[in-house]
Amino acid sequence: MKIVIINYGAGNIQSIMFAIERLGFTAVLSNDWKEIKAADKVIFPGVGEASSAMKMLIDSGLDVLIPTLKQPVLGICLGMQLMCNKSEEGNTAGLEIFDVNVVKFTSKVKVPQMGWNQIYNLRSDLFKGIAEKEYMYLVHSFYAPNCADAIATTNYEVEYASALKKNNFYGTQFHPEKSGDVGEQILGNFLKL
Template sequence: MKLVIINYGAGNIQSIKFAFERLGVHAILSDDADVIKAADKVIFPGVGEASSAMAKLKATGLDKVIPTLKQPVLGICLGMQLMCNHSTEGDTTGLGIFDVDVVKFSNKVKVPQIGWNEIESLKTPLFKDIPEHSFMYLVHSFYAPKCDAMIASTNYEVDYASALQKDNFYGVQFHPEKSGKVGQEILKNFCQL
């Protein structure tokens, strides 16, 4: 299996690469459109601020490539948020894969949400054999509200979409690569999609 992690300068890609190596899967880091299109599976990571990350995608032309991919694609954290229509972070237009707008938690709660929180209402084979209320590791100030594409939810001030899916595109707000055994199992499930 050829697994490509999109390397566009806005991701915690080494820890993701190591997580797949623990599963016996060699991941290639690339920003080359042809390499990405030829992959069996694609990881779209993201750490940082939405508008600057989107600017990096546009600079490489990957903003046009990612929505056209036909193989399973997994967006992680900011990667998932950039797959949505819009983010209020930096007034950023996203890739429009998931029909939802990303918004900020209110000032009534501590932001960013950092640490472990539960995922529930799990749907799709991405969560095969994953128990309801499993704890995942999150670091974020912005979130995707509940929507039709939601395949997992988490509560922090509100119930929000901690995972999304539409066609071959999947997104998780949490960091599976930092979420221990359960996170590894989710990455394994993604490899088997």
């Protein structure tokens, strides 16, 4: 199986590569269109600020490629947010894969939300064998509100979509690669899709 992690300069790449290796697979880092299109599975990571990350995607032309991919694609954290219509962070236009706008937590809660929180209302093969209310690791100041594409929910000030799915595209607000055995099982489930 060929697994490609999209390398566009805004990814938390090492921990994802190590998690995939622990599952018995090898991933390739690439921003090459042909290599990404030929992959069996694509992981779209993201760490940092939305508008600068989107600029890096646009500069490499990956903003055009990603929405056309036909194989399973997993966006993680900012990667998932960039797959939404737009983000309040830097007033950034997204890839318009998931039909939801990313918004900021209010000042009533500590931002960023950092640490472990529960996921529930799980509804996808991504969560095969995963119990309701398992804890996942999150670090974020912006979130996707609950919407038709939501396949998992988390509560922090409000209930929001901690995972999204539309066709072959999946996204997790949490970091499966930093969420212990349960996170690794979710990554393993993605690789089996």
